[in-house]
Each structure stands twice: as C-alpha cells, then as structure tokens.
Amino acid sequence: MTDRAHTGLPSTVKEAIDWMVFLDSGNAQPSDKSAFERWLGADPGHRQAWESLNHALSSPFNQVAQAEREAPGSAGAATRVLRSSGISLERRRLLRNGSALMLLLGLSSTLVLQRRMPLDSLFSDVSTGTGERKHITLSDGSQLTLNARTTVDINFSTDLRRVRLKHGELSIQVAADPSRPLEVWTDQGSVRALGTRFSVRQTDQFSLVGVQQHSVQVRTLSGQHVVITDGHALRFSDTALFPLPDDSSRLDAWVNGLLEVEDESLGAVIEALRPYRYGLIRVSTAAARLRVFGVFPLDHSDRALQSLAQVLPISVSRFGPVTLIDVP
Incomplete structure (x- = not known):
C-alpha cells in the first residue's frame, strides 16, 4: 500500500530541517529556542531526526570547505546558481546568513558540493550514493540492483513481497514464489512481477518500467492497469499509462x-x-x-x-x- 504521505522525506526530517535553518538564521528568540526544546522532547522520533540530520550534515559542511580550498570561487559559483534555481523567497532570504547558506548547500537535492548520499537514505532500508551501483541478494533469493542515488524500502511478509522505490532506479531478477507475489511500488502505482526480470525508474512526476524477461502488471494509483511483456516499456502517472517504443533492452544498460x-x-x-x-x-x-x-x-x-x-x-x-x- 502506498500514498502521498510516504513520498519524499519523512515529516519529522522536514520539521528538523526547518528548525535547523530557523535556529541558525540569527532571528530565533529565547521563546523560539524553548519551543524547539519542547518539539525535541515531544516525540522520540523528533530527537532521532535531529541527531541523524546533524550527523548527515557534518560531511557536507567539510566537503564544501574542502571544495572551496581546492577550487577557489566554487562556493561563490554555487551561490549564484542557487539564487537563480527556483528556491523559495523565504529560503533565499536566509542566504544573507553565511551559515544558513552552508546549510542549504548541504541539504539541497539539486546543489550539493561533493554530495555523497541522498538525505532520505538515512531512513531507507537500502540505498546508494552518487556514482555508486549496488547488487543485493534479497531474503527470497531475488537479485536486486540499485542505480546511483537510489533509495529503497523492503517489506516481505507471509503473503506478499514488496519493494518500495522511493527515489532513483532499480533492476530486479525475481525468484519464483507463487504464494508471495513480488511488487515494486512507486509514487504513481505498482509493478507486479509475472515473470523474472524488469527495471523501474522513479522520476518527479512519472514512473518508468521496462521488461527484460517475461511480463509484469502495472497498476496506477487510480486503478488503471495493463500487462506488458519482455522487450516493452511503459511510462505511467497516477492516472494514465503511456506505452514507449518496443525495444526496452537499453533501459537497464546502466546495470553495466x-x-x-x-x-x-x-x-x-x-x-x-x-x-x-x-x-x-x-x-x-x-x-x-x-x-x-x-x-x-x-x-x-x-x-x-x-x-x-x-x-x-x-x-x-x-x-x-x-x-x-x-x-x-
């Protein structure tokens, strides 16, 4: 099962990011700091998100400084691009504060100097960093390969095998288990294995599936569904299915x-x-x-x-x- 609440970063992480930017902006008053302490103690998940965020940022901060030492002016170039990259006006105002700029450079998914891992990898079962591919044998014997900057959750039960693709791209060789169908879920719907090997990509607005062996059933969140067979590919949204050119063999060339x-x-x-x-x-x-x-x-x-x-x-x-x- 999937819904919009599970897309993107967990709400606790988003709240922690907002607190960190605000507290580091220079505008926080004593009452605000007290409110932050109350938020921190209200839920163990809040403290976990805060500590994980601080740990994740320690590396980007060092990397930004190192990049500036090795390539003087790189931080300035990054700042100019960031200011024109569609970031909200409220966030742009924070650029006036140097440490807030460093924080944004450390957090932005589109502008991270020497970035290593997507932030949501901290809250995912399996993930890959920039330039990294990873091959995993799942507990049922299925072979899962992740493309670079991919995050995945895995949930196997007695009657279903579910892989949640949160970000990026995967290829999977499915082990036979008639009593437990295997499904890959994305923000737009699900892909159920009816055979052996297929690949799935998650983008901002669509999902893309290509079948290399046998067939899969694709179902959108709105309930539209279709079966596609080997050598075929499909792009789908929440509500619509868009067949792609027949030869999908190149869609998983990234595996090699x-x-x-x-x-x-x-x-x-x-x-x-x-x-x-x-x-x-x-x-x-x-x-x-x-x-x-x-x-x-x-x-x-x-x-x-x-x-x-x-x-x-x-x-x-x-x-x-x-x-x-x-x-x-």
Whole structure:
C-alpha cells in the first residue's frame, strides 16, 4: 500500500530541517529556542531526526570547505546558481546568513558540493550514493540492483513481497514464489512481477518500467492497469499509462555502467548523468531540446560530456562544482 504521505522525506526530517535553518538564521528568540526544546522532547522520533540530520550534515559542511580550498570561487559559483534555481523567497532570504547558506548547500537535492548520499537514505532500508551501483541478494533469493542515488524500502511478509522505490532506479531478477507475489511500488502505482526480470525508474512526476524477461502488471494509483511483456516499456502517472517504443533492452544498460541513447533529448541524457556527478549541471532550454544518439559511460561522466560536446552544437563550461551547458 502506498500514498502521498510516504513520498519524499519523512515529516519529522522536514520539521528538523526547518528548525535547523530557523535556529541558525540569527532571528530565533529565547521563546523560539524553548519551543524547539519542547518539539525535541515531544516525540522520540523528533530527537532521532535531529541527531541523524546533524550527523548527515557534518560531511557536507567539510566537503564544501574542502571544495572551496581546492577550487577557489566554487562556493561563490554555487551561490549564484542557487539564487537563480527556483528556491523559495523565504529560503533565499536566509542566504544573507553565511551559515544558513552552508546549510542549504548541504541539504539541497539539486546543489550539493561533493554530495555523497541522498538525505532520505538515512531512513531507507537500502540505498546508494552518487556514482555508486549496488547488487543485493534479497531474503527470497531475488537479485536486486540499485542505480546511483537510489533509495529503497523492503517489506516481505507471509503473503506478499514488496519493494518500495522511493527515489532513483532499480533492476530486479525475481525468484519464483507463487504464494508471495513480488511488487515494486512507486509514487504513481505498482509493478507486479509475472515473470523474472524488469527495471523501474522513479522520476518527479512519472514512473518508468521496462521488461527484460517475461511480463509484469502495472497498476496506477487510480486503478488503471495493463500487462506488458519482455522487450516493452511503459511510462505511467497516477492516472494514465503511456506505452514507449518496443525495444526496452537499453533501459537497464546502466546495470553495466552504460547509458544507451537512441533519439533522446539532451535534457533526458543529462538527467541520467546527474546521479553520477557530485556537482550541479544546468542545461539551457535550447540545449535540452537537442536530440542524442549513442552509448556513453556512466562511470566517466566528464568523458560523456566531452563526447556530447564533440557531436552536438553545445558549449560545456565548468565553474568549480557547477557545469553549464548551452548552445553558443
């Protein structure tokens, strides 16, 4: 079972983040600090979220400082991008405070210098960091592979095997167990295994499933459902199903460290490279529309960007941890 309450970060973590930003803003009064202490003691989960957040931030803070030492001006470049990246006005005001800026650099999912792990990995059963793939044998013998920056929860019971894909992408070779169906849940619905191997990707608004062996049943949150077979792929939202071109074999090429592209937009290619880079990539609207063909190495994203610049009319500029792609 899934619902909107389970998407994104846990509410306790969001509250802890808000408290940390506010207390570090310089605007907190003694009464506010007392209110924070009451919040901290009201629920053991509050204290756990606060301590986990502090632990998670210790590494990004050090990494930001190290990045600035190694590439002077990189923090300034990051600040300029952050200020134009669609962050809310309330959060932008906090940029006036230096430590609040460092906090935002440490927390932002789109601008983290030398980022290592997605924040929700602290509250997930299995996860991978930037540039990391992981292969896991589940308790039933199923073989699960996670792409970079992926977070997953696993819940096996006596009558059901459930894998909750919270963020990122997975490929799974399903062990046969007729009495316990295996389902992968995303924000938009579920994918039930009717055979052996398939892959699932979670994006902001859609889920994508490709079948490499046998078949799966896809069901949206609104109840629409369809069976897709090997060699086919499907994109689905809460309420709709969108068949994709038949050959889905390239959708799980990432398992072998490759990105196989056939007439995809450059914007989509960059999205696939993001989990393999520690900095931020910004792509202009004109560049994002360009069409791409080819095979690119995920584990060497600089080489992939260089190859793209050789075959497309684009410029690739680097400012410390920030990479800008545009049409000259």
